[in-house]
Amino acid sequence: MYFATEVLEQSRETREKWEDEVRRAIAKKADKKPEALCSTVSSLPIKRLYTPEDIEGLDFARDIGAPGQFPFTRGNQITGYRGRYWTFRMFSGMGSALTTNERWHMLLREGQTGLSTAFDYPTLMGYDTDSPKARGECGKCGVAIDTLEDFLKLVEGIPLNRVTTSMTINPPATVLWAMYCAAAEIKGVPLSQIGGTIQNDMLKEFIAQKTFMCPPEPSIKLVSDTVEFGTRYVPRWNTISISGYHIREAGATAVQELAFTLRDGMEYVEDVRNRKKIDVDEFAPRLSFFFNSHIDFFEEIAKFRAARRIWAQVMRDRYKAKNPRSWWMRFHTQTAGCSLTAQQPYNNIIRTALEALSAVLGGTQSLHTNSLDEVLCLPSDHAVQIALRTQQIIAEETGVTNTIDPLAGSYFVEALTNEMERQAWDYIQKIDEMGGMIAAIEKGYPQLEIADAAYNYQRQLEEGEKVMVGVNKYESAEEPTIKLVEIDDKVEKQQIANLKALRRRRDNKALKAALENLKSACQKGENVMPYCIEAVKSLASVQEICDVYREVYGEYRDPGLF
Amino acid sequence: MAKRKLRVMVAKPGLDGHDRGARILARYFRDAGYEVIYTGCHQTPEQIAAAALQEDVDLVGLSCLSGAHRYLFPAVVKALKAKNAEDICVIGGGIIPEQDFPMLYKAGIKAIFTPGATLESIVEWIDKNITIKEI
Numbered sequence: 001m002y003f004a005t006e007v008l009e010q011s012r013e014t015r016e017k018w019e020d021e022v023r024r025a026i027a028k029k030a031d032k033k034p035e036a037l038c039s040t041v042s043s044l045p046i047k048r049l050y051t052p053e054d055i056e057g058l059d060f061a062r063d064i065g066a067p068g069q070f071p072f073t074r075g076n077q078i079t080g081y082r083g084r085y086w087t088f089r090m091f092s093g094m095g096s097a098l099t100t101n102e103r104w105h106m107l108l109r110e111g112q113t114g115l116s117t118a119f120d121y122p123t124l125m126g127y128d129t130d131s132p133k134a135r136g137e138c139g140k141c142g143v144a145i146d147t148l149e150d151f152l153k154l155v156e157g158i159p160l161n162r163v164t165t166s167m168t169i170n171p172p173a174t175v176l177w178a179m180y181c182a183a184a185e186i187k188g189v190p191l192s193q194i195g196g197t198i199q200n201d202m203l204k205e206f207i208a209q210k211t212f213m214c215p216p217e218p219s220i221k222l223v224s225d226t227v228e229f230g231t232r233y234v235p236r237w238n239t240i241s242i243s244g245y246h247i248r249e250a251g252a253t254a255v256q257e258l259a260f261t262l263r264d265g266m267e268y269v270e271d272v273r274n275r276k277k278i279d280v281d282e283f284a285p286r287l288s289f290f291f292n293s294h295i296d297f298f299e300e301i302a303k304f305r306a307a308r309r310i311w312a313q314v315m316r317d318r319y320k321a322k323n324p325r326s327w328w329m330r331f332h333t334q335t336a337g338c339s340l341t342a343q344q345p346y347n348n349i350i351r352t353a354l355e356a357l358s359a360v361l362g363g364t365q366s367l368h369t370n371s372l373d374e375v376l377c378l379p380s381d382h383a384v385q386i387a388l389r390t391q392q393i394i395a396e397e398t399g400v401t402n403t404i405d406p407l408a409g410s411y412f413v414e415a416l417t418n419e420m421e422r423q424a425w426d427y428i429q430k431i432d433e434m435g436g437m438i439a440a441i442e443k444g445y446p447q448l449e450i451a452d453a454a455y456n457y458q459r460q461l462e463e464g465e466k467v468m469v470g471v472n473k474y475e476s477a478e479e480p481t482i483k484l485v486e487i488d489d490k491v492e493k494q495q496i497a498n499l500k501a502l503r504r505r506r507d508n509k510a511l512k513a514a515l516e517n518l519k520s521a522c523q524k525g526e527n528v529m530p531y532c533i534e535a536v537k538s539l540a541s542v543q544e545i546c547d548v549y550r551e552v553y554g555e556y557r558d559p560g561l562f
Numbered sequence: 563m564a565k566r567k568l569r570v571m572v573a574k575p576g577l578d579g580h581d582r583g584a585r586i587l588a589r590y591f592r593d594a595g596y597e598v599i600y601t602g603c604h605q606t607p608e609q610i611a612a613a614a615l616q617e618d619v620d621l622v623g624l625s626c627l628s629g630a631h632r633y634l635f636p637a638v639v640k641a642l643k644a645k646n647a648e649d650i651c652v653i654g655g656g657i658i659p660e661q662d663f664p665m666l667y668k669a670g671i672k673a674i675f676t677p678g679a680t681l682e683s684i685v686e687w688i689d690k691n692i693t694i695k696e697i
Contacts, residue, residue: 121576121577121578121628121630122577124577125577125604127577132606133576133577133604133606134577135630135633135634135637136576136630136631136632136633136634136637137576137577137628137629137630140628140629140630141578141628141629205579209579210579210580210581210603210604211577211579249582250581250582251582251586338582341677341678342676342677342678343677343678375657375677376657376659377629377657377659378629451585451586451589454582454585454586455585455586455589455590458586458590458681462680462681462682471678484659484661486659487629489632557602557604558574558581558602558603558604559602560600560601560602560603561585562572562584562585562586562588562589562598562600
């Protein structure tokens with residue numbers, strides 16, 4: 001038991017006395033803050049006061065423990081942030097590979113410690129810049145990559161054996177990772193030395209982010225191929241970043257983000273185990289996660305703590321993993337894009353700082369902080385610098401990195417952590433009963449749960465039950481002018497010209513053979529990675545490879561649920 | 563003569579997957595009493611025009627947050643014109659910088675709604691500006 005009986009008895013007495021006083025006080029003068037506003041951003045009700053009674057059933061060893069010890073509520077790292085800070089990893093990509101490479105070098109000069117790539121929509125969806133479907137999109141939301149030649153420009157001057165690179169890429173994850181592997185080979189860096197992450201989480205694409213290509217089943221097969229290849233040949237690579245970020249941005253509550261992400265993770269573990277017959281301890285240590293840090297300060301901290309605890313239990317008890325590293329939930333965090341406002345955009349600096357602080361207090365191991373102008377356009381150099389400095393100020397000025405998990409033991413934070421865990425398990429069990437996440441997705445279950453939450457939040461905003469400063473309260477008539485970063489339409493023209501020239505000069509016979517080999521591997525159910533690497537080395541484009549996948553596996557269409 | 567319900571299509575042109583706003587709007591339109599068709603993500607301008615015609619809608623609401631609206635929104639208007647369906651009103655929303663408004667209006671987009679626009683204000687605009695076809 002966490003508290004001695006006498007403490008609980010005292011707590012009950014003092015609480016009851018205080019509650020009487022509260023009743024008298026509000027009888028005289030009603031609360032200024034309406035009841036409707038006293039819940040989290042996810043509409044989780046919050047009490048006015050938490051006491052030892054709220055965590056009566058807590059068991060210190062079972063539920064909290066020490067950093068680096070099961071169940072890792074207090075973090076994976078034994079030495080905490082004194083040992084090393086989280087990785088300062090700013091998500092960036094814009095226009096051409098050359099422009100993005102310049103931004104990367106700028107960020108590294110300014111103290112960023114890891115790279116993170118944003119690709120444009122054609123790349124994300126497996127189309128070339130000159131595809132009719134790609135018109136108008138080139139370089140707009142990220143960097144345009146068509147072939148290995150672009151990729152080599154992207155990583156020019158980046159020490160691939162020292163800097164780790166994350167790539168937000170999903171349906172064409174095999175292709176972009178193959179390009180990274182090929183680039184490493186060209187630069188003379190062995191695969192065993194490169195480190196990084198491909199997002200490669202297809203389940204959340206169907207649930208939330210909506211960059212999909214093939215149907216769920218073959219999509220998961222490709223994911224498991226990368227896990228197998230990474231386990232054998234690229235041991236420092238995180239082959240999946242199981243992502244709640246996009247689930248949250250689509251409008252999910254914190255609990256939904258937590259539950260759906262964890263259940264997605266379980267689906268991948270089961271698929272790799274069943275399909276590839278690899279022991280869970282061989283691949284589980286390289287599974288990584290990615291969460292959102294939203295504006296509700298304590299709800300997020302509780303979510304992060306609960307996430308580590310649930311995953312540790314799942315890996316040890318459900319999947320019988322024996323290696324403690326398999327029990328670790330390592331995660332990257334990004335502050336919530338959807339919490340930012342186009343109105344009074346400088347306020348976004350404050351929101352991002354608070355969200356980053358809760359990610360740090362929740363023990364994140366990697367962090368992206370949004371720029372103040374990201375709700376309007378691609379971030380400017382100046383805005384990105386402020387965002388990066390926000391992390392550096394938290395790390396080096398505020399003192400919060402001096403001690404590990406400083407909020408442990410708080411009646412409120414522990415109770416909220418328990419509550420998040422309990423509610424997440426309810427969802428996980430429901431999805432188990434449906435037959436797993438793929439079955440649930442086919443029913444539209446997580447999609448509609450999120451749609452309900454998103455709709456509910458929007459209605460609350462419009463009815464003033466939730467506040468967004470500058471949007472539905474404290475509006476200004478005058479808005480500051482922000483200089484927007486624009487991607488010139490010339491970027492698309494140039495990218496298309498480069499691609500057409502490359503198609504003429506490459507050895508198209510060798511290319512055709514490589515694509516044929518890839519196709520045959522897909523048909524036979526072999527691991528596609530070695531064939532994919534050969535294809536990118538023959539200068540196959542992203543679309544040429546993805547067209548093979550589309551041909552063999554078929555295409556998925558958005559069912560358009562709302 | 564009897565009037566039918568207003569028929570609106572919420573459409574996501576291009577490769578953009580940010581559909582939170584589009585889906586919230588589709589649901590709100592339904593609650594507002596409209597008949598709603600939602601295309602889902604990843605539609606080409608031609609697909610949207612064909613669906614709008616087939617579904618005989620009064621209005622198409624386009625949503626784009628990827629920055630490709632400068633190409634995609636006018637392309638939808640053009641595709642409707644090519645099918646002699648320029649009477650279908652096209653409005654748009656998403657991350658649209660103000661500096662792009664003039665070119666979009668010129669291309670035939672009738673209204674643009676950006677982050678912070680309330681659902682109510684969008685429905686108000688529609689009720690004021692769209693006349694329901696008579697049966």
